[in-house]
Amino acid sequence: MEIYRAHVLVCTGTGCTSSNSGKILEEFEEHLKKNNLENEVKIVKTGCFGLCAEGPIVVVYPEGAMYTMVRPEDVKEIVEEHLLKGRIVKRLLAGDKEQETISKSLDNVEFFKKQKRIALRNCGVINPENIDEYIAFDGYKALAKVLTEMTPQEVIDTIKKSGLRGRGGGGFPTGLKWEFASKSKDDQKYVCCNADEGDPGAFMDRSILEGDPHSVLEAMAIAGYAIGANQGYIYVRAEYPIAVRRLNIAIEQARNYGLLGRNIFGTGFDFDIELRLGAGAFVCGEETALMTSIEGKRGEPRPRPPFPAVKGLWQKPTILNNVETFANIPVIINKGPEWFASIGTEKSKGTKVFAIGGKINNTGLVEIPMGTTLREVVYDIGGGIPNGKKFKAAQTGGPSGGCIPASHIDTPIDYDSLIELGSMMGSGGLIVMDEDTCMVDIAKFFLEFTVDESCGKCPPCRIGTKRMLEILERITGGKGEEDDIEKLEVLAKNIKASALCGLGQTAPNPVLSTLRYFRDEYEAHVRDKKCPAGVCKAMVNYVIHAELCKSCGICARNCPVGAIKGERKVPYVIDDEKCIRCGVCMEKCPFKAIFKNA
Amino acid sequence: MSSQVKQCKCRKETEQEKYERIGRIVDEYKDREGSLIQILHAAQGIYGYLPVELQKFIADKLGKPLSEVYGVVSFYSFFSTKPRGKYTIRVCLGTACYVRGGKKIVEKLQEILGIGIGDTTDDGMFTLEVMRCIGACGLAPAMMINDTVYKQVNPDKLQSILEGLR
Ligand SMILES: Cc1cc2nc3c(=O)[nH]c(=O)nc-3n(C[C@H](O)[C@H](O)[C@H](O)COP(=O)(O)O)c2cc1C
Ligand code: FES
Numbered sequence: 001m002e003i004y005r006a007h008v009l010v011c012t013g014t015g016c017t018s019s020n021s022g023k024i025l026e027e028f029e030e031h032l033k034k035n036n037l038e039n040e041v042k043i044v045k046t047g048c049f050g051l052c053a054e055g056p057i058v059v060v061y062p063e064g065a066m067y068t069m070v071r072p073e074d075v076k077e078i079v080e081e082h083l084l085k086g087r088i089v090k091r092l093l094a095g096d097k098e099q100e101t102i103s104k105s106l107d108n109v110e111f112f113k114k115q116k117r118i119a120l121r122n123c124g125v126i127n128p129e130n131i132d133e134y135i136a137f138d139g140y141k142a143l144a145k146v147l148t149e150m151t152p153q154e155v156i157d158t159i160k161k162s163g164l165r166g167r168g169g170g171g172f173p174t175g176l177k178w179e180f181a182s183k184s185k186d187d188q189k190y191v192c193c194n195a196d197e198g199d200p201g202a203f204m205d206r207s208i209l210e211g212d213p214h215s216v217l218e219a220m221a222i223a224g225y226a227i228g229a230n231q232g233y234i235y236v237r238a239e240y241p242i243a244v245r246r247l248n249i250a251i252e253q254a255r256n257y258g259l260l261g262r263n264i265f266g267t268g269f270d271f272d273i274e275l276r277l278g279a280g281a282f283v284c285g286e287e288t289a290l291m292t293s294i295e296g297k298r299g300e301p302r303p304r305p306p307f308p309a310v311k312g313l314w315q316k317p318t319i320l321n322n323v324e325t326f327a328n329i330p331v332i333i334n335k336g337p338e339w340f341a342s343i344g345t346e347k348s349k350g351t352k353v354f355a356i357g358g359k360i361n362n363t364g365l366v367e368i369p370m371g372t373t374l375r376e377v378v379y380d381i382g383g384g385i386p387n388g389k390k391f392k393a394a395q396t397g398g399p400s401g402g403c404i405p406a407s408h409i410d411t412p413i414d415y416d417s418l419i420e421l422g423s424m425m426g427s428g429g430l431i432v433m434d435e436d437t438c439m440v441d442i443a444k445f446f447l448e449f450t451v452d453e454s455c456g457k458c459p460p461c462r463i464g465t466k467r468m469l470e471i472l473e474r475i476t477g478g479k480g481e482e483d484d485i486e487k488l489e490v491l492a493k494n495i496k497a498s499a500l501c502g503l504g505q506t507a508p509n510p511v512l513s514t515l516r517y518f519r520d521e522y523e524a525h526v527r528d529k530k531c532p533a534g535v536c537k538a539m540v541n542y543v544i545h546a547e548l549c550k551s552c553g554i555c556a557r558n559c560p561v562g563a564i565k566g567e568r569k570v571p572y573v574i575d576d577e578k579c580i581r582c583g584v585c586m587e588k589c590p591f592k593a594i595f596k597n598a
Numbered sequence: 599m600s601s602q603v604k605q606c607k608c609r610k611e612t613e614q615e616k617y618e619r620i621g622r623i624v625d626e627y628k629d630r631e632g633s634l635i636q637i638l639h640a641a642q643g644i645y646g647y648l649p650v651e652l653q654k655f656i657a658d659k660l661g662k663p664l665s666e667v668y669g670v671v672s673f674y675s676f677f678s679t680k681p682r683g684k685y686t687i688r689v690c691l692g693t694a695c696y697v698r699g700g701k702k703i704v705e706k707l708q709e710i711l712g713i714g715i716g717d718t719t720d721d722g723m724f725t726l727e728v729m730r731c732i733g734a735c736g737l738a739p740a741m742m743i744n745d746t747v748y749k750q751v752n753p754d755k756l757q758s759i760l761e762g763l764r
Contacts, residue, residue, distance in 0.1 A: 018737060019737070200692030201694045203733035203734065239732055279639070297632075357697070363736040429694075
């Protein structure tokens with residue numbers, strides 16, 4: 001292997017690719033060549049660092065200098081100053097730019113300080129398309145250890161002892177799940193990986209698959225050994241083309257190295273993995289629906305029991321785990337279950353990756369120990385709310401979850417505390433909302449989602465959620481009736497009790513949770529026909545302040561429906577009948593003379 | 599940006615050649631259990647969409663009733679039975695993008711293109727769709743045009759993005 005004196009890591013995850021990191025790569029290649037550095041400095045294409053909003057991101061080792069928002073024209077300076085002369089380009093550094101010495105710049109960035117990266121350990125560190133880099137970072141060591149030194153039961157006991165719980169939503173103990181499947185007697189069993197990532201607002205699974213695909217392959221083989229399966233399937237969304245491509249490359253490389261296929265490590269253990277592409281149906285993230293879909297059918301859920309551990313894919317004993325759950329497995333084997341169990345809270349061990357998005361300064365992926373408070377996530381890691389706005393709530397658990405209001409911002413986040421607050425961990429989407437977010441509108445948004453995605457098999461979900469949505473549309477449309485709130489509650493309880501699968505059973509949660517904490521907002525919509533956040537269009541109107549208006553006419557030119565009239569020296573007026581409440585005039589007015597009445 | 603738009607320089611495949619290519623894929627997958635969805639993915643990749651005739655062709659080759667193939671096609675939103683434009687624009691309306699104004703992008707695109715969601719422009723250039731989360735939530739609001747992700751889309755820039763593709 002060649003020795004390089006410096007490494008340049010360029011993020012090629014989905015986020016940074018859309019920020020044009022491909023061009024940055026080309027520029028580096030060109031400028032390194034120009035300066036005759038191509039044998040001294042190695043360029044590494046990595047997966048996601050997590051700080052997507054600041055992308056494209058480039059990290060230069062050995063200094064560990066992290067450059068953010070790098071533009072193609074900055075590359076020349078990085079090469080000539082940093083790589084040639086050893087002078088760090090301070091103006092491009094993330095975080096504290098004044099810092100004189102940056103020994104480990106990553107740890108200096110506020111965004112990373114409180115994080116602990118286990119599942120994301122290799123994301124942004126290795127080249128995901130090169131198996132040798134994964135191996136250099138202890139890759140496939142856990143599989144070797146398991147196959148040569150441990151019995152299947154010892155593997156299961158290790159996972160049980162670690163306290164690892166499923167990261168895909170439910171939080172079911174992983175070791176226990178494996179034990180059930182291992183006890184089912186059959187000549188054929190399966191290991192499936194849930195990479196369907198349905199929660200709109202979560203993308204940790206995508207980042208792991210794009211940044212560290214081998215960790216999932218390795219873990220699946222370990223699971224196969226533990227339960228006695230020799231075939232695995234990864235069910236991955238077709239909407240993730242980069243992840244699909246890297247998985248295919250990884251599987252191919254692992255087969256070539258004899259780490260998948262027949263007689264792995266000469267132990268007589270066979271295990272192989274196939275990809276199955278999803279096709280845009282949220283319900284296929286539910287375990288029984290996912291298996292029906294792998295079988296090539298309409299992805300409708302099946303009643304449980306029988307549970308998949310007894311009768312799953314093709315009626316054979318099957319385990320299904322989430323991508324992030326799998327990504328933890330090799331580390332637990334390598335470092336021991338005691339180490340893992342020492343992180344987190346009493347009943348939730350280890351870390352959880354959250355995708356923080358919405359009204360927050362640092363959007364991106366963060367991995368934090370269980371038990372970190374929401375305040376730390378929002379203010380320390382997330383850098384607070386933009387434009388000095390007030391934090392209102394955070395939504396977790398996607399369409400199955402609920403919100404955590406500002407009054408509970410000091411709650412330590414783990415599986416059980418979130419359930420207690422009426423939300424759930426879900427797969428880790430964490431959407432921050434500020435004072436400008438209408439909670440009734442958000443509840444409606446999630447209901448629209450479930451109505452769209454309901455597979456139609458069971459009536460409570462198919463019809464019940466539709467009725468709930470109609471009521472919400474009425475309320476946000478300014479036509480709410482006195483008993484609408486009670487009707488919502490009754491419907492919600494009935495759907496929860498009678499729907500066939502998790503989709504329907506959890507669909508009312510966003511409504512119940514917003515009702516619990518923001519009932520006054522619902523009441524304002526229904527009784528006073530007012531939207532306090534000024535979001536619901538039927539209940540707001542725009543007016544031009546006559547004294548502030550300078551009659552420039554910019555608003556009238558930008559109004560898409562010609563609803564604004566006026567002439568020189570006379571203040572402009574908005575025709576409320578014609579106005580579609582798009583808000584463009586308010587955005588464009590250079591004198592801040594247009595106001596929204598909620 | 600040139601590296602992101604890959605275009606096939608080869609001569610246009612005829613209808614029959616496309617069918618033949620799909621036929622070979624069906625033969626290859628035929629004996630593997632549960633591969634209908636994978637076949638449909640491949641077929642849509644080659645033909646662009648899945649008209650009933652093509653579904654019938656696949657069903658016959660697999661020895662399955664058309665109803666079974668149609669049932670699967672209609673269940674999954676990724677499969678389309680209508681022709682698509684050269685560029686499929688998918689605007690994200692996942693939670694992160696919704697909160698950050700994804701809806702405005704949809705409205706603006708409808709206005710510029712003069713089509714509704716799920717429709718294709720008359721010149722066959724653009725199909726407009728919405729989707730739930732493309733996994734770029736850190737860069738909301740986001741959209742995809744074919745396989746390229748556009749981040750932090752500003753509704754005012756849409757016109758020029760589309761012009762760039764025409
Ligand atoms: C409607 C619905 C959608 C789901 N979507 C996902 C998903 O996208 N990804 C996921 O890992 N789990 C999802 N789940 C949870 C899975 O059913 C299953 O519990 C999980 O994949 C098991 O893996 P784990 O134990 O490692 O978490 C979903 C569940 C329901 C009810
Ligand atoms: S919500 Fe739009 S990319 Fe995730």
